[in-house]
Amino acid sequence: MNAYIFPGQGAQFSGMGLDLYENSPLAQELFEKANDILGFHITDIMFEGSAEDLKETKVTQPAIFLHSVILAKTLGDSFKPDMVAGHSLGEFSALVAAGALTFEDGLKLVSQRAQAMQKACELQSSTMAAVLGLADDIVENICADTEGIVVAANYNCPGQLVISGDVEAINKACEALKDAGARRALVLPVGGAFHSPLMEPAREELAAAIENTTFSKPNCPIYQNVAASAITDENEIKANLILQLTAPVRWTQSVQQMIMDGASHFTEVGPGKVLQGLVKKIHRDAKTASATLESNA
Structure with missing residues (x-):
């Protein structure tokens, strides 16, 4: 069975999406529509902006979403997922690709999400840290x-977990994690404590927007971050999407469940190859690939 997976924040790069814009009339049309919806030329920043320009949350999240979703749409008939999943922000890309959300509504929600998260970050000094080489339960207990x-925020693969919280608590936890034998406990260059209780103001703001958006039944199951299981019910999808901002990303558990449910091939749709690497660490024999515009040729 074919699983399609969609990356989250951190996968951006300068020049992203330019090949799609130049080689696909459909992509060009969608990018121009995105400029209109957002009210600024995100294409200029994606195609010509610096890494610094792309790091701004209100740019990063829509940029990655657009790269992923537009790439999926250019694949045409070759895009036939049996299941989809997205890492954090990537869940929105997955929902649009699977037909649960329209392109326009998905982009509006992603833009609102980015701005709500930015505001939440400014309320309190907070951050995240990557922890390598410890079992999940040890990290959870130390948190x-x-x-x-300070909480476990991203279960990326066995032995790789990201924690999230206020700066002081993160620093204390990192020392304790190193003492417990962590190979690394490294504070990340991020602007806030994503997937932690500190995102509650953003969750409340996004909840209203999600409730007012029409969702359809997806064309295939989506393995959502919060549930790590196959979801097809629109109301469940909405509820999980609202919980996602303050709950952990259960990526390890999602991929494990997809494999148990028959996934044999994982195609990453969007910038970078981070998720393919994580899939291989979760299940060494899984086949992985990147979606490319040429897939439509």
Whole structure:
């Protein structure tokens, strides 16, 4: 069975999407529509902006979403997913690709999500840290024992977990994790504590927007970050999407479940190859590939 997976924040690069724009009339039309919806020329930043320009949250999230979704749409009849999943932001790309959300509504929600997260980040000094080489339960226990707000945020693959919280608690937890034998406990260059209770203001803001958006039954199951299981019900999809901002990304568990449900080939749709690497670490024998415009040839 074919699983299509969609990357999240951090996969952006300067020049992203330019090949699609130049080689596909459909892509060109969708990019121009995106400029109109967003009210600024995101294509200029994607195609010509610096890495610094692309790091701004209000740009990063729509840029990755657009790259992924427009690439999926240019694949035409060759895009036949049996199941989809997206890492954090990538869940929105997956929902549009699977027909649960329109392109326009998906982009509007992603833009609102980015701005809501940016605002939440500015309310309190917070960050995230990558933890390598420790079992999940050890990381969870240390987070629970650390004073302040610090939680497991991204279960990326066995032995690789990202924690999220207020700066002081993250620093304390990193020291404790190193003492417990972590190979690395490294604070990440991010602007806030994504997928933690500190995103509650953003969750509330996004919840209203999601509730007012029409969702359709997807063409195939989506394995959502919160549930790590196959979801096809529109109301469940909405509820999980609202919970996603303050709940952990259960990527390891999602991929494991997809494999149990018959996934044998994972195609990453969007910038970068990070998810393919994670899939291989979760299940060494899984076949992985990148979607390319040429797939339509």
